Amino acid sequence: MIRFTLLASGSKGNALLVEKGATRLVIDCGLPPRDLSRRLEARGVAPTSVRALLLTHEHADHVAGAARAAAHFGWTLHASFGTASAAASVLDGVPVQRFDSHTPFAIGELSIQPYPVPHDAREPTQFVFADGAVRLGLVTDAGAVTPHMVKMLSGCAALILECNHDAEMLWRGRYPYPLKKRISGGFGHLSNDAAAQLLAAVAHARLQHVIAAHLSQENNRPELAQQALAEALGCPPSWIDVASQEGGLDWREIR
Numbered sequence: 001m002i003r004f005t006l007l008a009s010g011s012k013g014n015a016l017l018v019e020k021g022a023t024r025l026v027i028d029c030g031l032p033p034r035d036l037s038r039r040l041e042a043r044g045v046a047p048t049s050v051r052a053l054l055l056t057h058e059h060a061d062h063v064a065g066a067a068r069a070a071a072h073f074g075w076t077l078h079a080s081f082g083t084a085s086a087a088a089s090v091l092d093g094v095p096v097q098r099f100d101s102h103t104p105f106a107i108g109e110l111s112i113q114p115y116p117v118p119h120d121a122r123e124p125t126q127f128v129f130a131d132g133a134v135r136l137g138l139v140t141d142a143g144a145v146t147p148h149m150v151k152m153l154s155g156c157a158a159l160i161l162e163c164n165h166d167a168e169m170l171w172r173g174r175y176p177y178p179l180k181k182r183i184s185g186g187f188g189h190l191s192n193d194a195a196a197q198l199l200a201a202v203a204h205a206r207l208q209h210v211i212a213a214h215l216s217q218e219n220n221r222p223e224l225a226q227q228a229l230a231e232a233l234g235c236p237p238s239w240i241d242v243a244s245q246e247g248g249l250d251w252r253e254i255r
Contacts, residue, residue, distance in 0.1 A: 001057030003253045007039040009213045010245030014062050020131050023204045026051045030061040033069045047073045049250040052107050055079040058087035067094045082123020089120045095137035117142035119221045120187040143187040145198045154202045157254045158209040164189035165227035170219040192228035200232040209252050212242045
């Protein structure tokens with residue numbers, strides 16, 4: 001069994017906790033260590049019991065608290081070669097174990113398959129976590145759906161999918177035009193419709209959980225993301241979970 005909880009999800013900071021037995025991994029740390037610690041403890045997890053911190057890319061909402069958290073709690077820090085280089089000033093000399101964005105590796109009881117995604121970062125990666133029986137797929141920052149993403153996420157028992165924006169809300173909203181272009185572009189963020197297309201493309205016979213993540217508080221609403229993903233699966237919108245900026249998402253188990 002793998003279980004996971006989102007500690008925060010959105011443009012103000014992201015963090016995910018994945019657990020298999022005694023192996024606990026945090027993915028991304030866009031929160032101050034004190035806030036992160038509070039959220040971990042609220043879920044019954046001592047921060048020092050976490051083994052490692054993995055980074056998806058160098059943007060502030062994913063790495064702002066990484067160096068301080070890793071140093072304070074004694075976590076090993078893992079990032080792709082490009083992310084480690086691009087985030088060097090933020091990571092402030094904290095040692096980084098670098099990985100290739102196509103090469104699987106293991107930490108404790110978890111197998112980790114990084115995979116590249118199109119995003120406006122140096123070497124952005126997302127991850128699939130496995131324990132030999134079930135797989136958890138993560139994609140939180142990508143501008144488009146690629147065949148490789150579909151291949152990596154097919155067969156997962158749980159999926160955390162970026163549903164950053166509703167396209168109509170984005171284009172009618174108050175963001176300046178260059179920012180709208182960046183968000184909606186091929187190296188920006190997945191819309192609800194794009195996430196739904198990805199979900200429809202992956203094999204989902206074994207799906208136990210689908211979570212809409214990284215929603216824009218300005219350009220999306222939870223019910224819109226739920227509706228789009230539900231239509232892709234042919235399920236009630238209430239079956240789709242939504243992770244929030246402040247509350248994240250409580251524990252989910254994959255059996």
